[in-house]
Amino acid sequence: MSENEEITGDVSSEDSKRAEKFKEKANEYFKNQDFNKAIKLYTQAIEADPTVAVYYGNRSFAYLKTECFGYALTDASKAIELDKNYVKGYYRRAAAHMSLGKFKQALKDYETVTKARPKDKDAKTKFTECNKIVKKLAFEKAISVEENKKNVADTINLDDMAIEDEYTGPKLEDNKVTLQFMEDLIAWYTKQNKLHRKYAYKILLDIKTWFMAQPSLVDITIPDDNKFTICGDIHGQYYDLLNIFEINGLPSETNPYLFNGDFVDRGSFSVECIFTLFGFKLLYPNHFFMSRGNHESATMNQMYGFDGEVKAKYSAQMAELFTEVYNWLPLAHCLNNRVLVMHGGLFSRDDVTLAEIREIDRNRQPPEEGLMCELLWSDPQPQPGRAPSKRGVGVQFGPDVTQKFLELNNLDYIVRSHEVKDNGYEIAHDGKCITVFSAPNYCDTMNNRGAYIKLNGKNMKPTYVVYGARPHPNVVPMAYANSLLKFMC
Known part of the structure; x- marks a missing residue:
């Protein structure tokens, strides 16, 4: 499904059109970095038509910009639930996980993106970078278990x-x-x-x-x-x-x-x-x-x-x-x-x-x-x-x-x-x-x-x-x- 297509259900065509107008206005506010107004308008789009993954995906991005990582995570997951093929949903959820320091969960989402878009260099770079962090943390955890780590302060001369x-x-x-x-x-x-x-x-x-x-x-x-x-x-x-x-x-x-x-x-x-x-x-x-x-x-x-x-x-x-x-x-x-x-x-x-x-x-x-x-x-x-x-x-x-x-x-x-x-x-x-x-x-x-x-x-x-x-x-x-x-x- 492309980003411009909608999932039809019990939503009237009039509501769908209203929702799309809200989204377009929200996008303008987002471009102008007025993220709070963008969030309000994306919310109105969702209220008019709650079946479109893009609305949740866009609001998720705006929430990321305002550091509402919990809300961003919820919206990204909802977007994926509505459309399993909505790649930006996985991107947004990975970013929310990263922002919260949940690197293993982020890695899973980046992996999904790389499988969906094997030729996407950006996706591959993000997956590789996230994988490095996960491996580094695992290594540091193993080292700390093996030895009582000395305070850095005690090693300074x-x-x-x-x-x-x-x-x-x-x-x-x-x-x-x-x-x-x-x-x-x-x-x-x-x-x-x-x-x-x-x-x-x-x-x-x-x-x-x-x-x-x-x-x-x-x-x-x-x-x-x-x-x-x-x-x-x-x-x-x-x-x-x-x-x-x-x-x-x-x-x-x-x-x-x-x-x-x-x-x-x-x-x-x-x-x-x-x-x-x-x-x-x-x-x-x-x-x-x-x-x-x-x-x-x-x-x-x-x-x-x-x-x-x-x-x-x-x-x-x-x-x-x-x-x-x-x-x-x-x-x-x-x-x-x-x-x-x-x-x-x-x-x-x-x-x-x-x-x-x-x-x-x-x-x-x-x-x-x-x-x-x-x-x-x-x-x-x-x-x-x-x-x-x-x-x-x-x-x-x-x-x-x-x-x-x-x-x-x-x-x-x-x-x-x-x-x-x-x-x-x-x-x-x-x-x-x-x-x-x-x-x-x-x-x-x-x-x-x-x-x-x-x-x-x-x-x-x-x-x-x-x-x-x-x-x-x-x-x-x-x-x-x-x-x-x-x-x-």
Whole structure:
């Protein structure tokens, strides 16, 4: 069956024509990268005629673009159910599986495509690339079973790393981060230079030691007359990170910050972002805070660019060390016992307490279920109750879930990130659930604004600062990403 043919059933010809018009309009919005409007119109096409595989296949692609991987998976499967010969359905489902780190399932779909189109070079390339990942993971699993793998941090010898005479970049003073070092680093990075690997490794080793001593839930006290800033996802957009510091001031003991996860991936200046953030954490350990996001994980980093970027700018050994460091990032922060901040959201059960969050064993890769997973992956929904996640990981939680959690833990509201918002932030659940996203024009395609939250210790009332994207050097987003996911930006 070709993509323009329809499966006839009980659908009237009038409904079929209406559906086709919706699809054509949706395609226009998709071309203009307005994926949310495209999704609405594909949905209208499906409602008018639910028998056409292409409508589900197209909506699946739009869901992939908006990171709704769970929905994308469902739609691709529905398209295949309607038409077993709809090759793009297998492509879409494979992409959804890849985005979720389910490489074996993706491989099966790519295999189906290669059998259907044996002369398709793109299909063969994708199958080969996916097969490499599956074999690599199987090999790594076998190795880890055979031997107790040593921490990478324990294998680093800084004394063996010489500083070349020609290196003129920032230098640690007495092996410590100073304000001068941070100012020099920002200027150095702005010119697209690289921090010497000895200093880079030193920062990573020191930050790991610091995070290891922290609980999974960190309590922060903000004095009455002091301000505090919460930033959402940065995603490797270094020049937008600098814009935040230009607008709001550099971090200091009187200008504290919390960055709420997803510092890296997608944007192609992730190395610069993470070393700048880690540097400020070392400089102001009690006034600069960082939460783990769902992208501070090995699978996400391998797919969405950070792993490739670290290997390109430094080494595979450093990429492994980053994984060790990310495993120790705190999962949430509680401000003045009144506001809980986490990257994703709330939970699949109602009896979760702050004490339980504080005791989570976090030194691992994020699991596919449970409290740690939900803190990193969940999203709010407008309707009451809970629903399966649009992402395929975590849960969606309604205003009643938020209210119960706040009452149980004697909190005022929650702040989370994790989702692109047109204006950089969104207030939901009667003001009790706030989303903040700090990467404007995300992936150079979304045309969204960025935002951060300001509050003071006395009333803890959030105010919002909204800003646009800054120009950046001509390196496209996802430049270091796995080739199978280049469609994502």
